[in-house]
Amino acid sequence: DIVMTQSPSSLAVxxxxxxxxxxxxxxxxxxxxxxxxxxxxxxxxxxxxxxxxIYWASTRQSGVPDRFIGSGSGTDFTLTISSxxxxxxxxxxxxxxxxxPYTFGAGTKLELK
Amino acid sequence: QVQLKESGPGLVQPSQTLSLTCTVSGFSLTxxxxxxxxxxxxxxxxxxxxxxxxxxxxxNSALKSRxxxxxxxxxxxxxxxxxxxxxxxxxxxxxTGLFDYWGQGVMVTVSS
Numbered sequence: 001d002i003v004m005t006q007s008p009s010s011l012a013v014x015x016x017x018x019x020x021x022x023x024x025x026x027x028x029x030x031x032x033x034x035x036x037x038x039x040x041x042x043x044x045x046x047x048x049x050x051x052x053x054i055y056w057a058s059t060r061q062s063g064v065p066d067r068f069i070g071s072g073s074g075t076d077f078t079l080t081i082s083s084x085x086x087x088x089x090x091x092x093x094x095x096x097x098x099x100x101p102y103t104f105g106a107g108t109k110l111e112l113k
Numbered sequence: 114q115v116q117l118k119e120s121g122p123g124l125v126q127p128s129q130t131l132s133l134t135c136t137v138s139g140f141s142l143t144x145x146x147x148x149x150x151x152x153x154x155x156x157x158x159x160x161x162x163x164x165x166x167x168x169x170x171x172x173n174s175a176l177k178s179r180x181x182x183x184x185x186x187x188x189x190x191x192x193x194x195x196x197x198x199x200x201x202x203x204x205x206x207x208x209t210g211l212f213d214y215w216g217q218g219v220m221v222t223v224s225s
Contacts, residue, residue: 001174044158049207049209049215049216049217049218050158050209050212050215051215052212055212093157093158095158095160097212101160101162101171101172101173102163104157104158104159104160107157107158
């Protein structure tokens with residue numbers, strides 16, 4: 001199974017700050033056939049279902065604010081949230097869908113400083 | 114619009130079988146995959162398994178000996194069956210279409 005390692009596990013931020021969440025996979029998620037990275041990012045707020053933010057490592061889902069930026073390739077990926085808003089306080093998960101079984105990172109909890 | 118809704122018992126006894134249903138609307142099961150994801154209380158997300166548009170299935174490595182996912186396309190329903198339940202299986206179980214559309218989840222508690 002592909003292991004997804006996220007860091008940090010929690011992050012305390014002030015509104016307006018820029019934050020970076022890291023995700024590392026135990027093997028490359030880049031498929032040579034189409035040059036796409038099979039990596040997604042989700043946001044989950046308390047009591048809610050996860051929400052897809054980014055797929056193919058860097059493509060924002062429709063309706064997701066452009067302050068959410070996904071980057072990276074191969075085994076190292078990053079979710080950057082610029083100018084954090086109060087509504088962004090949530091837990092963020094990365095997930096690989098390169099191969100089954102699909103696997104998630106352990107999550108990064110974004111909290112108010 | 115696309116909707117998914119999970120249903121099933123909230124309480125299951127240890128060693129018994131869990132049966133959950135995901136009822137889908139606005140979403141073709143023969144064109145799209147449906148996945149099950151679970152989340153133990155206060156913990157992270159765990160992919161449970163999937164049924165693909167063609168009807169084939171894939172399962173979490175740690176659960177595959179106890180797990181079965183099937184569907185009834187005429188009723189737009191996907192089913193999850195997991196046997197030999199233990200307390201560690203206590204979780205919210207979500208079904209999701211393509212990971213873009215999610216049900217609200219159903220809380221399953223394994224307890225005597």
